[in-house]
Amino acid sequence: MANPETRVAYDKAGQMRIILLLAWFFVAAHNPVYAETASKIFTSGSYQKLLASKKNQPLLLIIWSLDCASCLKEMPLIAKLHRQYPGLNMVLLSVDGSENRQQVQQMLVKTQLQNAQNWLFADANSRKLRFEIDPDWFGELPRNYFFAADHQRFGISGVISERQYRQMLLASGIIAKIKGEP
Amino acid sequence: MKFLIAFFIVITVNSCALSDRKLTDAECENPAIECAQTVTATFADGVLWVAWVQGEYLYIQHSKDGGSSFSPALPANQIGEKIKANGENRPKIKVSGNDIYLTWAAALGKRFDGNIRFSRSTDGGRTFSRPVTVNDDKLVASHSYDSMAIGKNGKIFVGWLDGRDRHHAEQTGTDYNGSAVYYSWSSDGGATFAANQKIADYSCTCCRLQTAVDAQNSPIVVWRHIFPGNIRDHAIAKFTSWDTPPKARRISHENWQIDGCPHHGAGLSVADDNRYHIVWFSNSSSHQGLFYGNSSNGGKTFSKPFNFAKRRAAHPDILAIADRVFVAWQEYDGTTTRAKLIRSVDGGISWSKPQTISQTNSAKTDNPFLLADGGEGYLSWQIPRQGLRMIRLGK
Numbered sequence: 001m002a003n004p005e006t007r008v009a010y011d012k013a014g015q016m017r018i019i020l021l022l023a024w025f026f027v028a029a030h031n032p033v034y035a036e037t038a039s040k041i042f043t044s045g046s047y048q049k050l051l052a053s054k055k056n057q058p059l060l061l062i063i064w065s066l067d068c069a070s071c072l073k074e075m076p077l078i079a080k081l082h083r084q085y086p087g088l089n090m091v092l093l094s095v096d097g098s099e100n101r102q103q104v105q106q107m108l109v110k111t112q113l114q115n116a117q118n119w120l121f122a123d124a125n126s127r128k129l130r131f132e133i134d135p136d137w138f139g140e141l142p143r144n145y146f147f148a149a150d151h152q153r154f155g156i157s158g159v160i161s162e163r164q165y166r167q168m169l170l171a172s173g174i175i176a177k178i179k180g181e182p
Numbered sequence: 183m184k185f186l187i188a189f190f191i192v193i194t195v196n197s198c199a200l201s202d203r204k205l206t207d208a209e210c211e212n213p214a215i216e217c218a219q220t221v222t223a224t225f226a227d228g229v230l231w232v233a234w235v236q237g238e239y240l241y242i243q244h245s246k247d248g249g250s251s252f253s254p255a256l257p258a259n260q261i262g263e264k265i266k267a268n269g270e271n272r273p274k275i276k277v278s279g280n281d282i283y284l285t286w287a288a289a290l291g292k293r294f295d296g297n298i299r300f301s302r303s304t305d306g307g308r309t310f311s312r313p314v315t316v317n318d319d320k321l322v323a324s325h326s327y328d329s330m331a332i333g334k335n336g337k338i339f340v341g342w343l344d345g346r347d348r349h350h351a352e353q354t355g356t357d358y359n360g361s362a363v364y365y366s367w368s369s370d371g372g373a374t375f376a377a378n379q380k381i382a383d384y385s386c387t388c389c390r391l392q393t394a395v396d397a398q399n400s401p402i403v404v405w406r407h408i409f410p411g412n413i414r415d416h417a418i419a420k421f422t423s424w425d426t427p428p429k430a431r432r433i434s435h436e437n438w439q440i441d442g443c444p445h446h447g448a449g450l451s452v453a454d455d456n457r458y459h460i461v462w463f464s465n466s467s468s469h470q471g472l473f474y475g476n477s478s479n480g481g482k483t484f485s486k487p488f489n490f491a492k493r494r495a496a497h498p499d500i501l502a503i504a505d506r507v508f509v510a511w512q513e514y515d516g517t518t519t520r521a522k523l524i525r526s527v528d529g530g531i532s533w534s535k536p537q538t539i540s541q542t543n544s545a546k547t548d549n550p551f552l553l554a555d556g557g558e559g560y561l562s563w564q565i566p567r568q569g570l571r572m573i574r575l576g577k
Contacts, residue, residue, distance in 0.1 A: 066293060069387055070442045103293075128545040131516045138465055138496060140444045157465065158412075158442030 038105060039120035041098055046119070047132050050091065051151060058173040059147040060090040063133075065125075066103055067096070068141040074159045075111035081165065082116055084179050088169075091117045095141070097124025146172040204544075204567040213241050213255045220267045220548045221564040223249075223572075225555035226277030231307070232570065233275040233284060238262030240273050240286055242307060248560075249572035258301050258310040264289040266296065269497065269549055270390040270445050271327050278336045280306050283372055285316070285340055287326035294324045294387075298342050302372040316340055316366055318378050323349040324361065324387070327447075329403075333395035337424065338372055341365040341393045341403045343385055360408045361387045365401075367424050381419050381427045384408040390447030396420070397456040402481065404433070404450045404460060412441045416448055416462050418481040434475060434487050438466035446497065449509075451552075453502035459530055460484075461498035461509055472498045472511055476530045490524055490533065501552035501559055505529045508559050508575055510539070510550045518543055521550040521563050523575070540571055 040046075051059075062078060064071035082088055092113060094104045101120055108114040121129055130139055137143060140157045146168045147153045154172070169175040210217035218234035218241075225231075230245040232252070239257035259265075266287040267273060273286035282303040287296045298316040303309060317325040324345030331339045344364040351358035363381040368374060385391075386406035393403050400421045407417035407430065416433040438444075448462040458477045464470065471492035475484040491498075491511055498511040507526040512519060520541040525534045539561050540550075548564035552575075559575040 065443075067388070068443045069294065123546075126545065127514050127519075128516070131514060131545075135516065136493060138444070138446070138463070140440065140442055140446070140465065142442055158440035160441075 039118040042119040043122045061145040063093045063143040065095045071142040079112045093119045095121045148172045216569045220272045223562045233273045235265045235267035274330045285328040296326045298325045298328045319346045327391045329391040329393040331393040331395045334399045338368040339401040360384045382430045388443040392450035394452045396452045420481045436464035436466040436469035438464045449499040451500045451502040459502045461500045497549040499552045519547045
């Protein structure tokens, strides 16, 4: 039979563990760095890794910035597509830099895109990172890439209409059929 | 022998002074021009003046040796404020006699909001006046991308991109695409400014504005406009009298349809013969890259645009000194950033082949700019964390 003193000590350790676990959850839930929905940091080599992780999958890549009024205008439509096509293979990439991660997260929450696959440039507007994505992209935003399953891609600059979005998603195989109003 | 070794060490150290050593975060805790993301520079009577931002202050320095050494960094504003100092939207500095004029865009709470600020020194740069706000609408709205030009008798022209009309439209639920181009001016050396007036509705919101005063003392303004159908090509407005905003004219027809932010404005220089020389960027389906055009009739018509650079070329600037015209821009190939140059000696009719004037393995460079010191042309190129390169262009 366990020594009563040992049993008390065990209970205290168990309680301590529970308290620590709760404290950790509390901190994690309130700290955007640890929150599950915070953006992944995009650095040199991330583009290739991202494509490799989506091998043989069609993909929509949306590049945006807090400083781009047209990008913010486009967010409600993106959120709508995200809702309408639950399996939509879509990645959002902000060029705002990790120093702006909190504001980026706030915008994603505001536009209901915090649960999408979000990435964030490590360095704001990095020319090097832009070059790795597309040497012929001049940096204008928003910039959308539609990848077919074989990762042949089509890049478009600027906001496009909902109808055009759905058509391009269909043409690239990112969606199988058009739902709802075009 | 020891002297020889010391001599060679000194030479090597000095020749490395402007090379690729990057200042650290610790070194950049104190204001230093090397640490600035962007630098605005101007020559006046052989003296180089620079303006750059660190923290919440706009620092002013001058150099009597073309940028090799500078006076101590003096903050123009005594009270800190968030000052926009990025590629397209940065403070401006102009020198007029013994006066120095500054404009900048101060950011307010919400991301796109801001005010156009003005400050001046009347004692050759020793002290600067308390900044005033040039936009007179008293709205918390977007006011930015200021540009300043000095006319005869020291008249000051200030243009900027203004969001008050969009703000009003949003309140009434109507659509308003883009910003508006507004201006004001001062005929008393910046002590007071005229009531703001609008030059045009529907300019691109994120591309740098250009202003100049031509040889007949007429202000001109060049901006990226939003033509019907979201076509973002460039426009020009040329004043006849300072108090009457003129009609805008279209400069070219790349027909770049984009509902987005190019962050890519034009370059403008007026030659002594009053020819207007302009460079700009386009990425339309039919016209890609950098373009040059000129007008000899006050902006009524322009020459057929010359597409002088295509792939990976960006952010051109231009300088006309009599018949000599210089055009500079930047190219990045994934490893090296190059400042490139073409020249004309016949007022922009024919051009040399592009040459690389300067290069760096840093991917984080400011845009290259062209400055005149009397009849001499210079390339000014800030490499953040390394320093400001000033390169004489010669004939």
